[in-house]
Amino acid sequence: xxxxxxSPTHLIKTRGQQVTLRCxxxxxxxxxxxxxxxxxxxxxxxxxxxxxxxxxxGNFPDRxxxxxxxxxxxxxxxxxxxxxxxxxxxxxxSLEWLAGRTGELxxxxxxxxxxx
Amino acid sequence: xxxxxxxEDQVNVAEGNPLTVKCTYSVSGNPYLFWYVQYPNRGxxxxxxxxxxxxxxxxxxxxxxxxxxxxxSFHLKKPSALVSDSALYFCAVRDILTGGGNxxxxxxxxQLKVEL
Numbered sequence: 491x492x493x494x495x496x497s498p499t500h501l502i503k504t505r506g507q508q509v510t511l512r513c514x515x516x517x518x519x520x521x522x523x524x525x526x527x528x529x530x531x532x533x534x535x536x537x538x539x540x541x542x543x544x545x546x547x548g549n550f551p552d553r554x555x556x557x558x559x560x561x562x563x564x565x566x567x568x569x570x571x572x573x574x575x576x577x578x579x580x581x582x583x584s585l586e587w588l589a590g591r592t593g594e595l596x597x598x599x600x601x602x603x604x605x606x
Numbered sequence: 607x608x609x610x611x612x613x614e615d616q617v618n619v620a621e622g623n624p625l626t627v628k629c630t631y632s633v634s635g636n637p638y639l640f641w642y643v644q645y646p647n648r649g650x651x652x653x654x655x656x657x658x659x660x661x662x663x664x665x666x667x668x669x670x671x672x673x674x675x676x677x678x679s680f681h682l683k684k685p686s687a688l689v690s691d692s693a694l695y696f697c698a699v700r701d702i703l704t705g706g707g708n709x710x711x712x713x714x715x716x717q718l719k720v721e722l
Binding site: 494521523530531532533534535538546548580582584586594595596597598599600602 | 647651652713714
């Protein structure tokens, strides 16, 4: 049973460029969340997708956008990259939060983005 | 708004000794609490969760956590530490929203170092 897979694992961009990160959820999961983890910090919630719609959003600017596909996979797009966007981007999958479900998140290995 | 505090940046313990990693939380309703572990350059791995029921929760790799509602704490414990337990540990709380959503709010992490 494949877990959460993310690609690419590492990438380097320059300021002003755009980046797309990809995530395939754990088999059977229908909800995908994205987190940003800056060096030495805890993960910060970016947004969550369910049924191809953004369900929740954290305190991130509109430069951060996402998409979920019918097969539940997801993309994170960041436009106009800033130096401060350098971080580990983590994708997490789960079942939709419903009463009776504990819905723990299963994380991928992350995509390490460096902005120069 | 919910929040999590991990007051210790680093915890050092000798192998074979008991370990405790501290976590306190703040939520408006009932807390759903989680512990995750992160090894270098890796994603987060789920250790254990508290949803309801017994205050002592048992999880993976011999870890357990004690929920204390009056002290709003959820400390991670292990009776006998191993060198292989050395990693970064995150406490997290779930934000319960009407209509769904399973966003996690993480603490800043505690680096556990187990020495021979």
